[in-house]
Amino acid sequence: MTDPVFKETYSPLSSSELVAKEKSMMDENRFAHCVRVSETARTLAKLNGYDEDKAALAGFVHDYAKQIPVEEYIKVIKEEGFDPDLLNWNRAIWHGIVGSWFIKRDLGITDPEILTAVYRHTTGDVEMTTMDQIVFVADYIEPGRTFAGVEEARKTSYADLASGVGYELAHTLAFLVQKRSKIYPRTLAAYNVWAAE
Amino acid sequence: MTDPVFKETYSPLSSSELVAKEKSMMDENRFAHCVRVSETARTLAKLNGYDEDKAALAGFVHDYAKQIPVEEYIKVIKEEGFDPDLLNWNRAIWHGIVGSWFIKRDLGITDPEILTAVYRHTTGDVEMTTMDQIVFVADYIEPGRTFAGVEEARKTSYADLASGVGYELAHTLAFLVQKRSKIYPRTLAAYNVWAAE
Numbered sequence: 001m002t003d004p005v006f007k008e009t010y011s012p013l014s015s016s017e018l019v020a021k022e023k024s025m026m027d028e029n030r031f032a033h034c035v036r037v038s039e040t041a042r043t044l045a046k047l048n049g050y051d052e053d054k055a056a057l058a059g060f061v062h063d064y065a066k067q068i069p070v071e072e073y074i075k076v077i078k079e080e081g082f083d084p085d086l087l088n089w090n091r092a093i094w095h096g097i098v099g100s101w102f103i104k105r106d107l108g109i110t111d112p113e114i115l116t117a118v119y120r121h122t123t124g125d126v127e128m129t130t131m132d133q134i135v136f137v138a139d140y141i142e143p144g145r146t147f148a149g150v151e152e153a154r155k156t157s158y159a160d161l162a163s164g165v166g167y168e169l170a171h172t173l174a175f176l177v178q179k180r181s182k183i184y185p186r187t188l189a190a191y192n193v194w195a196a197e
Numbered sequence: 198m199t200d201p202v203f204k205e206t207y208s209p210l211s212s213s214e215l216v217a218k219e220k221s222m223m224d225e226n227r228f229a230h231c232v233r234v235s236e237t238a239r240t241l242a243k244l245n246g247y248d249e250d251k252a253a254l255a256g257f258v259h260d261y262a263k264q265i266p267v268e269e270y271i272k273v274i275k276e277e278g279f280d281p282d283l284l285n286w287n288r289a290i291w292h293g294i295v296g297s298w299f300i301k302r303d304l305g306i307t308d309p310e311i312l313t314a315v316y317r318h319t320t321g322d323v324e325m326t327t328m329d330q331i332v333f334v335a336d337y338i339e340p341g342r343t344f345a346g347v348e349e350a351r352k353t354s355y356a357d358l359a360s361g362v363g364y365e366l367a368h369t370l371a372f373l374v375q376k377r378s379k380i381y382p383r384t385l386a387a388y389n390v391w392a393a394e
Contacts (some may be wrong), residue, residue: 042369168376173369173370176375177367177371180363180367180392180393180394181394182389182393183385183389185382185385185386188380188385191374191380192380193381195374196377196379197378
């Protein structure tokens, strides 16, 4: 796999510095996932008239913080003014909400569209911009995903981005309930807006 | 079907007045459902060391307000200090939360355990007393229910009341997501407490 190149990094880092930093934060499988999400985000951006390079960058960094140690997350949540309720959750939730904070700190990215897309990519939200929707959906349908229903998710998302968001939220909720996993309330609120008919 | 008799009505009404008033508010099928919920609540109370007569009464009145016209609900929500967000929902939600208000007004029942059980019976809640759990579960497993899984719901509930609450919340959520129906946030919060493992 060729490393991606970003024309603009929205940060003081060069493209190769940004890629090297991301690589240093995760194992090879996750890095490959990030590259695939980046490419899928580009495709979705093209289909939806959004800045392709910017979407590709957001897709690339979306999981930047996924493998940061739990202890570091807890420290940051406690010391940086995050909602203390986050301490009742786990890295599946943190790597979006708190992940955007790490991206700002480590990569120097301050663009609000990129940071918000990362913030919202694991939970969804009641309000989601086009960029938010692109990253949220790209993460779900990138070519490495193999869950039952992924082909329908792809078809739905490529035909209509907002419908893809709804599909993802409904199926994620169903998956979590089937596992009897705790569901983040913001995800339910997002489901009520994007998926409920 | 013989009309039920309540030793104590927790109201100025006699048992026969209360039964007559309830009958006047609903069709025969719903009345029969209320009698079955009353009997199931009695059984669950017995199994859980709760006042059987009181549980039977709460089970009987739980759907008292289910067939009150939508317009009357809207008027009461607006004029009686209910959360205006309730206007975004429907009688499936209202007949518990606002239903308890109608029971107080029409039947003169002021006992907080009965009113709270009615309030919570359609949505569940993070905190649920034994009485709340009894009415919530009795409504779900009464002998007239025929949905797929009802036998497992009964077995689970008779073995352990709290597990019955969890079963009901998980399966109700799955059912609503499958239908792409809006989910009341309090139900999600209840699921996270009672069903998530």
